[in-house]
Amino acid sequence: MGRRRHNKEKEKWYVLNAAYQASQRQKTLAGWQQGSAAQLQQTIGDLHKHISHTITGPGRVSTNTEYFVGPIDMPNIPAVAPDSSLADTAYDAIDCAYIDYLNETDDAPRKHNHTAGDHPMSTWLLERDSFLLELLQLDGRGDYILQDTCRGGIECPFPPLYRCKDCFTTELYCKHCTVEKHREIPLHRIEYWNDGYFSHAKLKSLGLRIQLGHMCGECCYNPSPAFHDNFVVLDINGVHEVALDFCACQLAQSHAIQLLRTRWYPSTTTAPQSAATF
Numbered sequence: 001m002g003r004r005r006h007n008k009e010k011e012k013w014y015v016l017n018a019a020y021q022a023s024q025r026q027k028t029l030a031g032w033q034q035g036s037a038a039q040l041q042q043t044i045g046d047l048h049k050h051i052s053h054t055i056t057g058p059g060r061v062s063t064n065t066e067y068f069v070g071p072i073d074m075p076n077i078p079a080v081a082p083d084s085s086l087a088d089t090a091y092d093a094i095d096c097a098y099i100d101y102l103n104e105t106d107d108a109p110r111k112h113n114h115t116a117g118d119h120p121m122s123t124w125l126l127e128r129d130s131f132l133l134e135l136l137q138l139d140g141r142g143d144y145i146l147q148d149t150c151r152g153g154i155e156c157p158f159p160p161l162y163r164c165k166d167c168f169t170t171e172l173y174c175k176h177c178t179v180e181k182h183r184e185i186p187l188h189r190i191e192y193w194n195d196g197y198f199s200h201a202k203l204k205s206l207g208l209r210i211q212l213g214h215m216c217g218e219c220c221y222n223p224s225p226a227f228h229d230n231f232v233v234l235d236i237n238g239v240h241e242v243a244l245d246f247c248a249c250q251l252a253q254s255h256a257i258q259l260l261r262t263r264w265y266p267s268t269t270t271a272p273q274s275a276a277t278f
Contacts, residue, residue, distance in 0.1 A: 141193060144172045152177025162201065165189040166237060179208045183217065186210050186242060187235045187277070204243045212258040213247025224248035227273050233264060234276040 052064045124131075141147075150156040150173050158174035164181075166188040173181065182188055182203055192201040214220050223245035231244040246255050259266045264275035 138170065139198070141172060142170065147172065150174035150177050152181065161193045162206075163191050163193075163198070165191060175206050179203065179206050182208060187233060187237070187240050189237060202241060204241055209243045209245055211245045211247070212262060213249065213252050220245065220247050220249065222248040222252075227271055230273060232274040234274070236277070 052066075144160060147160055150158050150160045151171070152160075152173040153176075156174055156177060158176065160172035160174055162175060162178040163170055163172045164178070166185075167181075172193070178190060182190075186203055186208060188203070190201045190203055190206070191198040211218075211220050211223060224247070226244045226246065229243060231242050233240045233242055246252070246258055252258070253261070254269075255272055256266045256269045259272060259275050263278055265278050266272035267274045267276075
């Protein structure tokens with residue numbers, strides 16, 4: 001795009017240069033008192049007229065007229081401004097200084113100093129071993145390998161064997177602390193350290209039950225488990241089988257309303273057994 005603009009700038013300069021030379025010829029010829037018409041025609045050269053027509057719309061045609069001055073046999077006239085001090089000096093018809101300016105302002109690719117951002121992968125290759133070690137550490141217990149007791153509660157005596165893939169921290173907790181930390185986030189994915197590797201574990205199997213119809217942590221005196229105690233929730237991080245209790249108190253809402261108020265969209269309005277988060 002920049003080179004095209006640069007070429008148009010040069011073309012514009014050549015047209016202006018030709019027009020200025022024509023005006024200088026007229027001034028020069030005005031001082032000549034002798035000579036025939038043939039000599040004048042030979043001196044001035046041919047003046048070509050070009051008319052172009054362009055259709056701009058239905059029934060509308062625009063006309064553009066251009067004049068081109070042919071070659072003449074006379075000394076070169078400098079292509080400079082009329083009030084310049086170089087107007088009376090015999091220079092070539094092209095302003096070399098202006099051509100140099102156009103070359104300096106050309107938008108063509110130029111050499112620049114290379115930085116680390118030019119080749120990010122080359123910089124990363126120096127750190128790839130460190131990246132690999134960190135990824136391998138996440139596959140194991142990492143910094144918690146020497147931790148014997150859970151730090152999720154005060155003086156918790158149980159071993160830390162569980163971690164959450166969706167929580168911010170990668171710290172390990174015991175079964176009880178893991179359940180307590182996920183009462184308000186029951187759709188997180190849990191991993192269990194199984195003698196050398198992590199395996200998937202369900203919060204339902206750890207003992208977490210989700211109570212609807214009450215504030216989180218508030219006790220319901222008449223809970224009603226889902227049909228066959230089997231409820232499935234579709235979330236953005238997967239499909240979860242949860243232990244769900246509806247509220248069956250005297251002023252309790254319907255099962256569908258209780259799910260909607262938890263932002264779980266029920267699959268049916270009658271005894272729903274599945275829902276999707278929204």
